[in-house]
Amino acid sequence: MRYFPIFLDLDDRHVLIVGGGEKALQKLRLLTKTTARLTVVAEEVEDGLADLQVQRPFTILRRDFNESDLDAAALVFAASDDPELDRRVAAAARAKGIPVNVVDGPADSNFIMPAIVDRDPVVVAIGTEGTAPILAREIKAKLESWLPAHFGRVAQSAGAIRQKIGEAITDPVLRRRTWETLLQGLWRQFVLNGDPSGADRELTRQLDAARNEATPVGSVALIGCGPGEPDLITLKAQQHLQSADVLVVDRLVNPAIMEYARRDAIRIYVGKEREGDAALQDEINRTLVREALKGHRVARLKGGDAFVFGRAAEEMSAVRAAGIPVTVVPGITAAHACAASVGLPVTLRTKVRQFTVITGASAEGPVEVDWSSLVAPGQAFAIYMGVRTAEHFRERLLAAGAQPDTPIVIVENGTLSNERVVSTRLSLLARAIADKGIVGPAIIFVGLDWASAGLTPPERVELYEPAAQGAAPQSMISQTHSTA
Numbered sequence: 001m002r003y004f005p006i007f008l009d010l011d012d013r014h015v016l017i018v019g020g021g022e023k024a025l026q027k028l029r030l031l032t033k034t035t036a037r038l039t040v041v042a043e044e045v046e047d048g049l050a051d052l053q054v055q056r057p058f059t060i061l062r063r064d065f066n067e068s069d070l071d072a073a074a075l076v077f078a079a080s081d082d083p084e085l086d087r088r089v090a091a092a093a094r095a096k097g098i099p100v101n102v103v104d105g106p107a108d109s110n111f112i113m114p115a116i117v118d119r120d121p122v123v124v125a126i127g128t129e130g131t132a133p134i135l136a137r138e139i140k141a142k143l144e145s146w147l148p149a150h151f152g153r154v155a156q157s158a159g160a161i162r163q164k165i166g167e168a169i170t171d172p173v174l175r176r177r178t179w180e181t182l183l184q185g186l187w188r189q190f191v192l193n194g195d196p197s198g199a200d201r202e203l204t205r206q207l208d209a210a211r212n213e214a215t216p217v218g219s220v221a222l223i224g225c226g227p228g229e230p231d232l233i234t235l236k237a238q239q240h241l242q243s244a245d246v247l248v249v250d251r252l253v254n255p256a257i258m259e260y261a262r263r264d265a266i267r268i269y270v271g272k273e274r275e276g277d278a279a280l281q282d283e284i285n286r287t288l289v290r291e292a293l294k295g296h297r298v299a300r301l302k303g304g305d306a307f308v309f310g311r312a313a314e315e316m317s318a319v320r321a322a323g324i325p326v327t328v329v330p331g332i333t334a335a336h337a338c339a340a341s342v343g344l345p346v347t348l349r350t351k352v353r354q355f356t357v358i359t360g361a362s363a364e365g366p367v368e369v370d371w372s373s374l375v376a377p378g379q380a381f382a383i384y385m386g387v388r389t390a391e392h393f394r395e396r397l398l399a400a401g402a403q404p405d406t407p408i409v410i411v412e413n414g415t416l417s418n419e420r421v422v423s424t425r426l427s428l429l430a431r432a433i434a435d436k437g438i439v440g441p442a443i444i445f446v447g448l449d450w451a452s453a454g455l456t457p458p459e460r461v462e463l464y465e466p467a468a469q470g471a472a473p474q475s476m477i478s479q480t481h482s483t484a
């Protein structure tokens with residue numbers, strides 16, 4: 001972020017605008033909304049600009065720019081139609097340390113103007129650091145249609161009752177809840193409809209309700225945050241993130257997802273380095289209970305889906321045992337997200353009738369399962385946490401009668417910018433992982449490939465197929481699929 005967004009208090013400050021044409025007029029339309037003291041300096045001034053003075057007085061000096069014009073200025077706009085003059089104004093302002101904006105001259109400016117959605121006192125400023133103003137316009141258009149015209153009235157009325165609420169409700173958690181009830185419910189409707197007495201009645205009702213309530217009971221939501229790509233979380237997860245007071249965050253959750261959360265929410269990171277670290281799990285359970293008992297809304301953020309290899313049961317029962325309500329928000333699990341990302345269906349009519357998810361590691365080490373059922377015809381499965389135990393899987397599956405050429409697709413860092421896809425066959429599984437340097441997180445698909453689905457693999461899939469099976473490692477080659 002090169003340009004830092006701030007809101008500048010211009011009340012009673014001097015702002016100088018050099019120029020009297022269309023460019024100056026555009027800036028003035030915005031500046032006349034402020035309570036700043038505005039001075040326009042220009043030898044010639046357009047009629048439209050002078051007309052603005054009728055609604056909102058400001059000073060016009062009909063003469064050439066003079067360096068002393070800068071003396072009291074807090075902000076300067078160089079908006080003449082003379083590039084030479086604009087440069088002169090900019091240089092003089094810079095020399096005096098006054099922020100200056102040259103209209104259409106970002107190189108000479110030391111601040112730039114954002115696109116603005118104005119619902120005074122609610123103002124949304126949008127910037128692209130000058131890279132793509134059209135994107136800013138797109139966001140502006142969306143916000144304009146989304147924010148009610150009288151939205152500012154809601155903020156103004158909230159400002160007017162802020163002190164009253166602060167005095168009536170001292171518990172901070174309860175106070176925030178009451179604000180939410182007011183700003184999202186009936187009170188807001190009354191304000192937007194221009195019905196102050198309705199709003200007052202509703203305010204009294206909510207204050208009475210708050211007086212009769214002790215600190216509210218907190219809650220815990222187990223939230224599946226998907227595989228990493230921020231757009232792959234659900235709307236419901238996003239809503240929970242926006243309202244949560246405390247976030248308890250897993251290692252696999254992409255930090256970009258935190259952008260959806262309140263900036264003042266407490267963040268507790270509980271990165272689990274080793275699956276099945278019981279002490280750590282107890283500590284997480286205790287944290288959830290402790291924070292919820294304070295009355296907080298706790299969002300427990302997990303990678304993928306909370307119910308798939310997510311230790312959700314332990315956390316739910318610990319929280320319920322403390323009498324705290326728990327909700328679960330499903331997420332897109334890694335296997336489904338990885339499959340979609342590489343265009344690989346996980347079931348196939350007539351060919352793959354059963355699709356299983358299986359963990360490659362457990363607290364006790366590599367897993368033992370009913371291997372013969374996994375290698376039966378019509379089966380496919382996704383191994384989670386299997387990178388380190390791949391050799392164990394290869395051995396057990398082959399011993400149970402799996403075909404050595406059973407297709408394998410490995411997706412590492414699925415849906416993230418560093419996603420990699422390797423395709424090989426079962427007999428080469430562990431070697432492919434070692435040679436391709438796959439460290440995870442990764443999903444290993446067994447029994448699925450594009451060819452049997454009648455599809456071609458995406459171009460970026462790395463095919464791992466050493467020239468001759470069992471050849472010495474130094475003669476191994478790997479190549480990338482070409483588009484056929």
Ligand code: SAH
Nearest residue numbers: 304305308333334384385413414441442443
């Ligand atoms: N609850 C999660 C799984 C947690 S177990 C879910 O539903 O997805 C952790 C394992 O998930 C990792 O070892 C890896 O196998 C898999 N995984 C998580 N994110 C992944 C990603 N972006 N790409 C590939 N595999 C991922």
